[in-house]
Amino acid sequence: MAEGTPPQVPEEGRRLRHLVLQHERWRARETINLLPSENFASPQVLRYLGTDLARRYTLPLDQTLHGERVDNGYAGTRYADAIEELAARAAARLLKASFASVRPLSGHVAAMSVLAPLLPRGARYLAVQPEDGGYDGYAPGYLPAVLGHQVLPLPLHGPTHRADPEEIATLLRRERPDALVLGQSFVLFPYPLKAIVESAHEVGALVLYDASHVLGLIMGGVFQAPLDDGVDVVFGSTHKSFFGPQGGLLATRREDLFRQMDGALIWRVLDNTHLNRIAGLAQALLEMERWGSEYAPQVVRNTQALARTLDEHGFPMVGAAEGYTASHQAFFDGEALRARTGMGPAGLARRLENDGLILDLVGRVGAAEVTRLGMKETDMTALGELIQRSFRGEPVAREVRAMRQRFRSPEYC
Ligand SMILES: Cc1ncc(COP(=O)(O)O)c(C=O)c1O
Structure with missing residues (x-):
């Protein structure tokens, strides 16, 4: 390090703290997570x-x-x-x-x-x-x-x-x-x-x-x-x-x-x-032993409701004839989505991310985390509408944050 150059540690430390807090506020409080690979652990965990x-x-x-x-x-x-x-x-x-x-x-x-x-x-x-x-x-x-x-x-x-x-x-x-x-x-x-x-x-x-x-x-x-x-x-x-x-x-x-x-x-x-x-x-x-029989069926019902509402809003989903899904994830029909909207799942996910709606870029959508936070089928309908408006270019970030505020902490624990 050149003589007279102050050590970088305090500055890097401040930047690190800022990044961690920003992430925490954004992902744990302001956004709605529809990634099927993630979930929300309880405060005790x-x-x-x-x-x-x-x-x-x-x-x-x-x-x-x-x-x-x-x-x-x-x-x-x-x-x-x-x-x-x-x-x-x-x-x-x-x-x-x-x-x-x-x-x-x-x-x-x-x-x-x-x-x-x-x-x-x-x-x-x-x-x-x-x-x-x-x-x-x-x-x-x-x-x-x-x-x-x-x-x-x-x-x-x-x-x-x-x-x-x-x-x-x-x-x-x-x-x-x-x-x-x-x-x-x-x-x-x-x-x-x-x-x-x-x-x-x-x-x-x-x-x-x-x-x-x-x-x-x-x-x-x-x-x-x-x-x-x-x-x-x-x-x-x-x-x-x-x-x-x-x-x-x-x-x-x-x-x-x-x-x-x-x-x-x-x-x-x-x-x-x-x-x-x-x-x-x-x-x-232990939480799963106590609450799993309520949580798990709600996850599946919510995922089915989310898939249905997305399909109805013009985002083609696979498996309509089979009830879309029996799991915590549903799939966009990538080719039909591109034909209908001009963008594939990655483009859609990038656009929605700006409004605080977090989806994966490879074509899946999941309802496990929002279920853990207490959402039910009617909330999936509301989410479908937010997704459609966000896709159309309406700025819905504030509404997404407000919805997230209503589902702040996990249930089934
Ligand atoms: C089927 C399957 N197995 C294993 C893994 C790896 O899991 P982890 O990320 O916990 O290492 C994944 C991750 O997505 C997965 O989908």
């Missing part, structure tokens, strides 16, 4: 995220060191370990599992935590690919490349991404893969799961269900119950349709698989498990 747990470690071990039995790498973990156990038990209850781990740090890390220990290098699995609404992480260059697996596309059909169980059975018999990975980033309807699981198990393939998007709906009992239908492992993110802090989890009824996954987590996939996140997750899981 946020409080736990900011506790002393945020700076601690626990490292369960099973070792003899210097002639002594060592069950943890650290002292001082008595409360932290009990918190983790409470969270894992709640996750297992909600997913109807016998074993669960809340250690994975995210949905992607949960996928690694399942795939790495259960499938050896060279293993082959079927997974939905991005062109059919699958998660990009399962495309050949990503998780399969990192973990040394070969991925084969699991085909879905039509704009609503439907699975054909006969076709999947034929594919399974022909390819005889080691596993079948279900779950999508673009998801409207449940799979015909029992039939798929049956044909996968017939050829000895494990069925692994990435529930990142639909976890809150599964836990709330409205989408499908993967473990009841014979799925071997369910895993995913905890912050999309489920309103937890950002993170991941996995669950199963099979002790052998759980031991394999749990035993491989520490030092292969991760080390620190972020104990503050786990405390926040435990709280969110």
Whole structure:
């Protein structure tokens, strides 16, 4: 640094503070979030995220060191370990599992935590690919490349991404893969799961269900119950349709698989498990146990109402004949949207962002977060009108802020 130049830290610190506060005011208070990948954690969850747990470690071990039995790498973990156990038990209850781990740090890390220990290098699995609404992480260059697996596309059909169980059975018999990975980033309807699981198990393939998007709906009992239908492992993110802090989890009824996954987590996939996140997750899981049966069906009703109202306002949506959706997301019909309005989903999202209406740029719209904030079907109709007026160029930012003010803090908690 040149002599006489004042240090940049205070200025950068002020700028940082400004940016954080601006973000907080904009996204947490002034805008309406219709992204299906996000949700709104409760004040108690946020409080736990900011506790002393945020700076601690626990490292369960099973070792003899210097002639002594060592069950943890650290002292001082008595409360932290009990918190983790409470969270894992709640996750297992909600997913109807016998074993669960809340250690994975995210949905992607949960996928690694399942795939790495259960499938050896060279293993082959079927997974939905991005062109059919699958998660990009399962495309050949990503998780399969990192973990040394070969991925084969699991085909879905039509704009609503439907699975054909006969076709999947034929594919399974022909390819005889080691596993079948279900779950999508673009998801409207449940799979015909029992039939798929049956044909996968017939050829000895494990069925692994990435529930990142639909976890809150599964836990709330409205989408499908993967473990009841014979799925071997369910895993995913905890912050999309489920309103937890950002993170991941996995669950199963099979002790052998759980031991394999749990035993491989520490030092292969991760080390620190972020104990503050786990405390926040435990709280969110307890909220889900208490309120999930009211929250989850409302999410689906709101998403259907939002899709319908958008369609009626001239934004073509896919799946009208099928009721649009049975999940927390609906899709714009991108080509029809462009033909009708002259802009695709990205252009539309950019325009609406100026008025504080936050949609994703890849064609999905979701109602999980607005449901968490207490909105109902009539509010979806009001949102549809705001979206249409914003699209027409009317300045509706003030009305969006006023609506957001009426739905300031989360319900179902
Ligand atoms: C199906 C699916 N799996 C995994 C992930 C990754 O989740 P995370 O962002 O929590 O790592 C996503 C993210 O969008 C997803 O849609």
